[in-house]
Amino acid sequence: MGARSKKPKIGIIPEKWEIVRLGDPMVTEAIYYGVTAKACSYKTELKMLRTTDIKCFIFDYQKLPYCEITDSRNKINQYKLFEGDIIVARAGTVGVSILVDKNYEDVIFGSYLIKVKLKKEAIYPRYIHYFFQSYIFWNHIKKAQGSTLKNINLPLLRSLTLPLPPLPEQKKIAEILGAVDEAIEKVDESIAKTERLKKGLMQELLTKGIGHKEVKDTEIGRIPKEWEVVRLGEVCAQKKEIVLPKGDGRTNFIGLEHLESGKIKVKSFSTDLGIKSSKFKFCRGDILYGKLRPYLDKVVIAEIEGVCSTDLIVLSPDEGKCVKEFLIYVLHSKMFIRHAISNTSGTNHPRTSWKAISEFEFGLPPLFEQKKIAEILSTVDKRLELLRNKKEKLVRIKKGLMNDLLTGKKRVRV
Numbered sequence: 001m002g003a004r005s006k007k008p009k010i011g012i013i014p015e016k017w018e019i020v021r022l023g024d025p026m027v028t029e030a031i032y033y034g035v036t037a038k039a040c041s042y043k044t045e046l047k048m049l050r051t052t053d054i055k056c057f058i059f060d061y062q063k064l065p066y067c068e069i070t071d072s073r074n075k076i077n078q079y080k081l082f083e084g085d086i087i088v089a090r091a092g093t094v095g096v097s098i099l100v101d102k103n104y105e106d107v108i109f110g111s112y113l114i115k116v117k118l119k120k121e122a123i124y125p126r127y128i129h130y131f132f133q134s135y136i137f138w139n140h141i142k143k144a145q146g147s148t149l150k151n152i153n154l155p156l157l158r159s160l161t162l163p164l165p166p167l168p169e170q171k172k173i174a175e176i177l178g179a180v181d182e183a184i185e186k187v188d189e190s191i192a193k194t195e196r197l198k199k200g201l202m203q204e205l206l207t208k209g210i211g212h213k214e215v216k217d218t219e220i221g222r223i224p225k226e227w228e229v230v231r232l233g234e235v236c237a238q239k240k241e242i243v244l245p246k247g248d249g250r251t252n253f254i255g256l257e258h259l260e261s262g263k264i265k266v267k268s269f270s271t272d273l274g275i276k277s278s279k280f281k282f283c284r285g286d287i288l289y290g291k292l293r294p295y296l297d298k299v300v301i302a303e304i305e306g307v308c309s310t311d312l313i314v315l316s317p318d319e320g321k322c323v324k325e326f327l328i329y330v331l332h333s334k335m336f337i338r339h340a341i342s343n344t345s346g347t348n349h350p351r352t353s354w355k356a357i358s359e360f361e362f363g364l365p366p367l368f369e370q371k372k373i374a375e376i377l378s379t380v381d382k383r384l385e386l387l388r389n390k391k392e393k394l395v396r397i398k399k400g401l402m403n404d405l406l407t408g409k410k411r412v413r414v
Helices: 125-131 135-141 154-158 167-208 324-331 334-341 367-405
Strands: 018-021 028-033 037-040 047-049 066-069 086-089 097-099 104-109 113-118 161-164 215-218 221-224 228-231 236-239 251-254 270-272 279-282 287-290 299-301 306-308 312-317 361-364
Touching: 028 154, 047 066, 086 125, 097 125, 113 125, 113 154, 125 167, 135 161, 167 221, 167 324, 167 361, 167 367, 236 279, 279 312, 287 324, 299 324, 324 367
Parallel strands: 047 104, 251 306
Antiparallel strands: 018 161, 028 113, 037 066, 086 097, 086 113, 215 221, 228 361, 236 312, 251 270, 279 306, 287 299, 287 312
C-alpha cells in the first residue's frame, strides 16, 4: 500500500494518484452536445442514439431508429460514435452513460446527449466508464438543475472532480470490474433463458396439460378431454371484509408497491401502528390481485395475514375445486391479463373489477393435475429466484469494489 498524503475534497488518495477535473485538457479532448435530428420510419444512411436507447449502461444497435438530421451543422463526423467515446444522457435518464465499444460510422448521437472524448494517452476509457457509475459521479450529478425535468449541462460535467491513478492501474481496475460485469451478464443470460422456458411451459401446461392424448373443442379452444371450462368466479370468491380506521395495534399492510410484476410471492410488507383509512382484510393463503393497471401483472399468494389496499382484490380459492398454486399461474397467464386489460375503466388510472375478472373462462384440470402443473412451474420460479439472488449479490460486490478501487481505498497489483 502506497503512502496516502493528498487530501482533496473527495477524500484521501494514494500518493501517485492525481486529482483532476473532467474538463482538464490532460483528461479530455472535447465535451459537447449532440446534433438535432428526428427519428423516421424509413431507411436512411444514419441511425440515431437517443436517451431512451441507453439502458443499464449499454445500447442495442439493432433497435436504434433511422433518422434525418434537422440541424444545419456541416461537420457531421464529430457526432458519430467512435471507439472509446463516452456518451452521457443530459436529460431523461440523466447521467446514465455508455462506453462506445467500436466505431459506428452510421450512428450519430442526439441533442439530449453529451459526448466525452478522452485523451487516450493518459486516460483509459473503460476506467472512466466505471467511474461514471460510482457514487462520486452520482453525488456530482445531484447538482443537476431543473424543477420537473432534471438535466445536466457542459459546465457541470466539466467540473466533475475525480481521482486518477496511473494508466496501468486504471486498466487493472477496469479489468477487475469488467470481470464482475461479465459474470452479471452471464447470469442475465441465464435469467432470460429461464424466463423464456417458463413462458413456454405456462402456454403448454395451462392449455394442453400433461400427457393428454384426447382433446375436445370448447368455447375457449381445444383442451384435454378430462378438463372442464370454468369461470374464475366459479372456483374462487371475492373477500370484502372491510377494516375501518383505528389507531391501536400493529398491523401487517400490503399495497400495490409491495407486489412485483410477474412474481407469485409478496416482495415486502409494512407494519403500521394504526389503520388510517378503510382496508380489506386478508388471511394466509388468500390471493391478492392488483386491479389498478392490470397490465402490470401484480398478483400473489399471501404468506401472512393482515390488511391491504383497496386497489387490491382479495380472492379466496375454493380448495375443493381449485389449487391456489395452480390458480396463481392462471392469473399470470397472457390470456387472463388480456381479459383484464380489455375490461378496465378510467384513462389515467385504468382499473378492472371483480365483476369483470370473475367472468374469465379457462380450462380446469383435475386437482391432482393442477398440483403437478403448479409444481413444475414452481420449480422454474425457484430457479429464477436463485438466479436473481445471485445477480443481486454480484451487483453488491461490484458496488463495493467500485467504492474501494475507484477511490484507492484498496490497491491493485499491476
